[in-house]
Amino acid sequence: MLCIAEMALPPTKPPRGVKSPRETSGLLMSVIRTLSASESNEQRDREKAKLEKEYKRSDQKLDELVLLHDQDLTQVMQLFGKLSSRVTASREKIHAVKENLHACKMLLRCKRDELKKLWLEGVEHKHVLQLLEEIDHLREVPGQLEVYLARKHYLHATQLLVSALTLGDGSLEGVDALREVRSDLQAKKQQLHVKLMEELTCHLYVRSTQEVLALQRQGSGRDNLLTSPFQRATELRGSSRTPKARRALLDVSSSASPRPGMNSLGSDQMDSIQEDVDAVDPEASSEHFMAILVECLALLNKIPDAVEMLKVEMQTELLAIIARTTQQILDSSAMPPQPHGQAASKPVLPELMHVIFSQFRQVAAAHQSVLRSLAQAADKYRVDVRLYEMPDVWSKMQAVLQLLLTDYLDIQNMAGESQQTPASFSEPTSDISMFFVRRKIQRQKKTPLFRFDYSSHALSINNYLKEQQKDAAKYKKEPESAVRPQRQKLLVCQPDPRNIMLVFIPLMEFVGEIERATGCAPATPCTLSAFVADYVKEVFLGRHHALVAASIEAATKSADAWRATTGPEVMRDLGVTRPLLQSTVKVESCIQDLRQLMQALPAYAEHFLSIICSILRNYRETCQAAYRGIVQPDSEDKRVCSAAWLKDEDISRFIKSLPNWADLQAHKAAAHRRRWPLRREETTEEESPEDVRQRNIKEAEILASNLGEGGVNAHEILSDVCQLKGLAQLQESMEWFSMSLLKFAMELPGAGSSASPGPNVVVTPESVPLMPESAVDGLFQLAQEFEELANTCLLVLHLEVRVQCFHYLLPRPDSYNRFVGGGGLSSQEPDPRVLELSRVLVVIDEAMNSSLQVRKSKYIFEGLGHLIAKILITSAQFMDRIDEAGIQKMCRNVFALQQTLTNITMSREVALDYARHYYELFFLTPEEILSAVMEKGPEFSELEYMNAFQLLHRSQPEPDPAAVNAHLGRLSDILGEVGVTV
Known part of the structure; x- marks a missing residue:
């Protein structure tokens, strides 16, 4: 125990x-x-x-x-008892089973043959039933296939067809009754293959571009394209109306080309491609639908054929996109189709290129998706096939775009076009007579232009296209001529080399996208970039250089080059109120054209700027030669007096320091700050006569002191009013031209170091790259030189009017008595030379009013009364004698000139009253003059009183030298008493 x-x-x-x-x-x-x-x-x-x-x-x-442990011991004993009883019962059951198995074995041994026979009969009947079921299923396949195809459930249809074909070629291969069904299924297989390729092509080139075409039909594309080139470039990049295209482009450019075994979606996802038979629109997700189509082609074992067909039909489908887009734009623009050589009425080429580029981006994204699906299918089904890559797609697009540009840039016709050899812009003109003499224009020998068709890139592209056409003919089992139909040239505008200006910026942006997507190195640009560069450098620049040279030649050497533009419409378009020289207008138009080229072709902006500077330097020399031809027609010795004066730097600086010149320049600067030059101010502020007198009296005194002796000869003045008018038109043209150049220079990137634009000047051409500082400085310098020439012309006109006053009014030494009333001359009529001066002033005023602005005309004639009064008073010292008739004639002369100047300046010339009062002194005796000075004070200077006393003394019948000396001495004493300083 x-x-x-x-x-x-x-x-x-x-x-x-x-x-x-x-x-x-x-x-x-x-x-x-x-x-x-x-x-x-x-x-x-x-x-x-x-x-x-x-x-x-x-x-x-x-x-x-x-x-x-009494309780545990009791529990153990109970468990022991239960286990012992269960073991005993199990032994009994096992013994019974053994006996039963032994009995069964004996029974089966007795019934073995009968059971084997029954089992074989059961197996045979089961196989017969299975065959019958397969036959029924095979007979139902065509109907089910039609239902799937009608609903575009291609994956179910393909699986059903493949299983049926496998069944027909397997256990039912020997059934002759199913031969027709098998043939029908084989035909269905071919039809399904064709249908799948049609659907795949449709999704690649049609469904993927539907959104872009829908936006274009709504007018969203044209608003973005019909702006300036630089704004167009910015808006196309930042537009939010095509987010799908942007995402697709990012996907294409950021991913590498697919290869067999690559599975960006994951093999599990590829294996689990499912088709929802309950979907309302099986094509809602184009990417998933194309993946299903590729899976179907893989099930049909048609991947190699599909890849080859996609490669062959790529160019044809891309050309079809261009054709559809062209037709849609023509329809939306309400224009009939334009065959080759016909011009369209609306500039829709930028819109066409924008829509094509957007569609090509979508097509590239679709090809990227298909390539992923093809790579996954080839890896899944162990298909050994060489897939095309995304660089192949971009290469096809570049080839198609080259064909498109060939049509719109008219490259084929330009190959046979004759152009003159471009002239150099660096040779100044030496003979001024060619500008004023009508002469026959010599035709230069025509030389053929470089044939662009034989450039390296064009040859490579043509060979590539020929190889593709041969492959297409081989694949379709058709003759080569059958796959090379004449391409119908449906164009939205007339072919023109200048179309490159409309498409260069968006084209180069698309080229940049291609290079980023294909991973081209900067040193090795893509073929489209090389094509465009070759065209611009080898064809467009050379052709435009020749056109510019011819245009400048016609602008400066034609018979009408130095005539003024006429017509209010032309002047309104130019934004001026006075005529300009046609040569200036044409040269400025040429500069504006080159300016547009700088904005449209920013990669070559520096080249165009160098051409502009060369043109301006030549035209500067031409205009200076024209100026010299007016003021120095024959030689240095015969130069007009006014131009000779301006040649002196001191005199020129003095005239420019006068208040009237400073006021004119301040007004011009204010007009420039109010934003050049569309409509310059023509109104003038009224000034008091005293202000005018103070501003001009100093100039009159200086001119009188320098020209008052010796007189002015006829060859020293410009007597032809046409020359004066030409000088005025040259001044107006040069000023307008210089302001245009200054505005252009201020808008150039990099102009901040040379000049700062005004507060209202907006610098806009963002598409032009940063220009070299030296080039911009040179442009500013040229603008200043044209402005200096304009100032010189205006100063010459200002001085010329005054020099002519000296010429007509100042008596010459051999004819001092022409102003004397004696000798039978009538005192009621002014002197003929005074009348001649009045006529000349009126003619000059009419010429200036029609050629110069109001303020400039005012500057020319302002202060002329002071000068005439000074000349008339000074001429008294050159007279031998004077009488009452002579005094009356001098007063009549003063009145005639005063009336003429009043009509010109629209204000009373008070300075001529001063001259009239001076000659009225001669009605008095010397004593009366001295008394008046004592009572009222001096009205004239001491020198003028002295000349008056001497003339009165010479006019006496018997002159007394002592008397005149006494009068002069008393005059000096009186003036000293009243405090007059001479």
């Missing part, structure tokens, strides 16, 4: 102070050995008592353990 309890109870650690069982048994054995070895009874009794004591202790410990 103790042993059973010890077996049932788990081993426990004895409490402290209690010996373990091993120690207890050891103690018992020790006692037994002691008893065996003891010799006396007493010793045995002691050991025995000790043994009993230990036994009692063990018995007590056993009772305690039984009491402590």
